Amino acid sequence: MTTFALFLAALVGLEHLGIMFLEMFAGPKTQAKAFDMPFTFVNQEHSQTALSNQGIYNGALGLLIISVLFFFSGSTLLTIMRLLMFFVMIVGTYGGLTATKKIFTLQLLPATVVFVLLFL
Structure with a gap:
């Protein structure tokens, strides 16, 4: 079960890399379609800067999730991955409440599934 949970965690990391792109x-x-934002808003220079900045954070989170799989093992790996999934759950909850409800399904749900599986 742990191997399956870690595989799903890697998918969460890849998802964040996709969000970064x-x-x-x-x-x-x-971007407007993917993030349920008006095109007129997304097309503004300041919005593009903000999205790019947010992309850096999502990319860093995705790389961190994936790299943890290669650099740690055993209980250390599980502890770090649980913390990362909990962080994604917090981010997913906030994004779902403030940006678009799609985030509940696309970010919060997968991270929650992995978080629970990491305790089994």
Whole structure:
């Protein structure tokens, strides 16, 4: 079960890398659709700067989740991964409440599943 949970954790990390690419490199039309934001808002220079900045954080989180799988093992790995999944749960809850409800399904739910599985 732990191996399966760690595989799912890697998928959560890859998801955050995908979010990073959307936030940093996708066009405004794609970003507006992906993040349920008005195109006129996303197309502004300041919004692009904010999205790129947020993309850096999502990329760092994704890389951290994936790199932890390679640099740690045993109970240390489980503890760090539980903390990272808990952090993603907090971020997913906040994003779902403040940005778009899709975040509950796309970020909060997978992290919560992994978090629970890491305790089994």
